[in-house]
Amino acid sequence: MTACLGLRRHRTLRVGKPLILAALGARGTGKSAWVKQTLDRQAPKRLAVWDLMQEYSDLTVYADLGEAVRAMKAKTFRIAFHPSRDDRKRELQFDLWCRAVLAAGRLTAVVEELAFVTKPMKAPSGWREMVLLGRHEQHQLSIIGTSQRPASIDKDFLSNCDVVHCGRLAYRPDADKAAMVLDVPTEDILRLPDLAYFERAAGAAAAVRGELSFGAKPKRNRAPLGSKPKGEKLPPAE
Numbered sequence: 001m002t003a004c005l006g007l008r009r010h011r012t013l014r015v016g017k018p019l020i021l022a023a024l025g026a027r028g029t030g031k032s033a034w035v036k037q038t039l040d041r042q043a044p045k046r047l048a049v050w051d052l053m054q055e056y057s058d059l060t061v062y063a064d065l066g067e068a069v070r071a072m073k074a075k076t077f078r079i080a081f082h083p084s085r086d087d088r089k090r091e092l093q094f095d096l097w098c099r100a101v102l103a104a105g106r107l108t109a110v111v112e113e114l115a116f117v118t119k120p121m122k123a124p125s126g127w128r129e130m131v132l133l134g135r136h137e138q139h140q141l142s143i144i145g146t147s148q149r150p151a152s153i154d155k156d157f158l159s160n161c162d163v164v165h166c167g168r169l170a171y172r173p174d175a176d177k178a179a180m181v182l183d184v185p186t187e188d189i190l191r192l193p194d195l196a197y198f199e200r201a202a203g204a205a206a207a208v209r210g211e212l213s214f215g216a217k218p219k220r221n222r223a224p225l226g227s228k229p230k231g232e233k234l235p236p237a238e
Contacts, residue, residue: 018135020160023146024178025167030195030212031146034165035110038144046107048072049080050097053112056080065093072104091117091124098126102133106140114145115152123154131156151177165199167212168192182207 021038023031032055039047048068049056059080062068068081081097084090094117101109109130111117118127131154134141147153150166151173158164158181166182169175169189179186182200184207189198200207 017162018140018142019162020131020135020142020157021144022150022158022161022164022166022181023144024148024150024164024169024174025197026148026170028194029167029192030197031165031167032112033214034197034212035144035146039108039110042108044108044142045076045078046072046104047078047110048097048101048104048107049110049112050094050117051080051082051110051112052116054080054082055112065096068097069100072100072107095124095126098124098130101141102126102129102139105138108142108144109134110144110146112146114147114154114157115149118154118157120152120155123156127154128156131160148174150174150181162202163199165197167197168194 023035025031032053047059049059051059051061054061057080059078060071061080061082062071063082065081065083068079071077071079081093083093083097101107111127117124123131130139130141130143133139134143145153145157148169149171150158150169151171158177161181164178164181166178166189168191169178172186172190175186175189178189178198182189182198184198192198195212196209197212198207198209
């Protein structure tokens with residue numbers, strides 16, 4: 001089973017529907033690699049990445065928020081923003097970045113390491129609007145969020161995910177949180193080997209288990225995550 005997002009595996013999802021995806025897992029379990037393979041398959045023409053760990057050097061990179069916001073006004077763009085490491089400045093930057101993403105619309109937004117910018121009972125208003133309103137016709141946003149600490153991120157995000165992908169989590173409260181969302185035993189998440197994962201789509205009867213693959217480059221899907229669905233149904237899960 002490959003790691004590329006199961007848009008083709010999950011019969012509950014439709015190609016082209018704006019989606020919210022979560023990639024969870026401890027450091028080294030492959031969550032960022034899974035996100036990048038997902039993006040490679042979907043090849044969105046409008047992509048904005050909140051790149052805290054500076055892992056997206058293949059994109060056009062900005063350290064100035066104003067420049068990143070202006071770049072989102074283009075017809076097509078694939079950009080990464082490197083936020084400040086100062087907590088207070090980063091908090092302000094994140095809210096402004098989220099509002100810029102909403103204003104730009106019809107794009108795929110990736111937020112790496114959500115625990116640095118959200119909390120279980122509190123999230124910046126711009127992010128809440130992205131999660132709760134971003135899929136509406138006015139915005140047409142697809143969102144991918146990652147975290148090593150699912151117990152430390154906002155509840156609105158996880159409760160609205162179309163797909164939750166989860167590698168091993170080392171801390172039991174984090175594994176408990178993911179287990180509740182995936183409906184799998186906590187111990188199974190704690191004992192996953194590197195690169196193995198559970199994945200569950202909204203409406204699916206059960207999670208599937210797989211292993212991240214670094215084989216041949218996946219074929220790109222001509223329908224970006226944020227495009228309008230054409231009504232085709234996906235084949236059954238592998």
